[in-house]
Amino acid sequence: MGQMMRFLESCLLMWSGAFMLVLSNSTLYWQFLNPRYAWITMVAGGVLVVLGFAALYNRARTPRTDELLALTVAAGLALAAFVLPNPYFAEPVSRLDGPAAPMVTPARITVDGQEYVQINLAELLNMEGNNTMPQNARFSVRGQVLRTPSLDAAGFIAIHRLFVACCFADATAVGYLVQVDDPHVFTQGDWVRVTGPVERLQNGIPDPVLAQAVPQSAVQAGTGENGTAAPQPRPGHVVATVPGTSGSIAVQGVLSAIFSDVYMVRAEHVDPVPMPDIPFVFSIHQQEPYAY
């Protein structure tokens, strides 16, 4: 019995190590961990294979049943992660032909004669947080469409992606509201590329002219200068009350989501795009060229 248990332990350790070795050298690694940690997983996998092999010769040891059960459960979870359809990517990526080649995206693109800076949603939020959002800048961002009844009524959609710092378990949704002509033509979960200027969002009045006229503190407080009522929009400009984004927009599978309460993207073009090879955001660049 002890020999059988030892053999099982050895097999489970070697399987775990082999799984880590193969995964770290495949195009599937990003589904679980930030690709920059692939080398750590590979080294650990190699060590586990060696330990599994050595464990065969440790005739003095009899592993416990719960220890083997834990390793078996871990293997079962990994299998389930590959078999079950994941809501964040429509089709499971199933290539085992080596690590993903680094993607080279142009720093800027031109659409209908207008140039846009390609940036990802996390980088845009980072820029906002650092107070380095340039005036009159035009951006190109990608993300999945998210709609709610209140956003539909206000003439907005939201686009979001998952930002992963280390592993999928710490994923945070990041996104922006996008002002569109008709939210109803968009399907929840579809990948789109939005190109347009980033403008201040002040109580549902996306008016860069007003934003320039009102001090920053008043904009954030939702009032005009010296605590007076918010300035009126330009004649003919549709006023929409956009729900506050804090805590009101939930993304499946993540407990936290960051959507800007200060800026939105006024869409000049919204084009359907295929899901990126790596739909999660893993890196944030501080300047061009952005990771996109």
Next chain:
Amino acid sequence: MLDSLSIFATAATAIILEAAPFLLLGSVIGALLEVFVSPEAMARCIPRSLAARVLMGVFGGMVLPTCECGIVPVVRRMLLKGVPPSVAVPFMLAAPVINPVVIASTLFAFQGDVSAVVVRCLLVLVPAMGLGVALRAFNAQDVLRHVPIQLPQFSAGAAGHETHADGCGCGCGHDHGTSGRGTVLSVLFHTAAEFVSMARFLVLGAVVSSAFKAFLPPHVLSYFASTPYLAILGLMLLAVLLSICSEADAFVAKSFAGFPFMSKMAFLAIGPMVDLKLIPLFFMVFRRRVAFALVIVPTVTVFFMAAVTAYMGG
């Protein structure tokens, strides 16, 4: 439902894949300590004064950065080698936070806000130092449970080869050989046994925390944002349940829009000290009273400090 199951399986696998290398590293360090470092050599490195010992423990992570996933086996071996609990326990609590990697990730996540780093470190330092002082009169036998990991079975006679080198502190009472091959095998056997033993709790913690991530409705969090004290309590509980690695939790904490600053700091402080991976390990490795202290003292201290700071307008 299938979507939630997929997220659950992916998150659990991700946690295991992320933590396993650090648990393995901790097991390797523990095995190397076991095989190569004698209690006498360890004793020469330990300062005499209590203050110096506690400070050595809390700032040891700046020299030996260690994730909370792998720190318990390292600390267990340190204690078996004669490192006093007044050094080892503060190291266990503080090293996952007070180290260059986590400090850098916190700074980045909070966009250069040094106060986030300072507050986070302070919230960890106080309970770590407090426990170090409280355990000043204790030795390893007073804090550790006497449940060796199959160590008595590592006998030269039964194995047919030498599995321990000089400096073994396992108390198995057998003769130890010092041949090279025996030393390598000894390290491998100790590492494998330690890793497999600790992996049980890693898998358990990963399963439970992923279940919360996948099945807990996001709007539940909003209930805790109503008052500062409830926010602190809610995020501390979430930190324990989610069991996020200390190198990544700063980004998660930053994302809790609508929660006050001190509640996010409490989240960052309590997670690396007490979470679903660590709690069962504490009870497996330490005596029950010590294990309870390792859970309760940091929890109460962090909550109290965060609540007082929030009351004072922090």
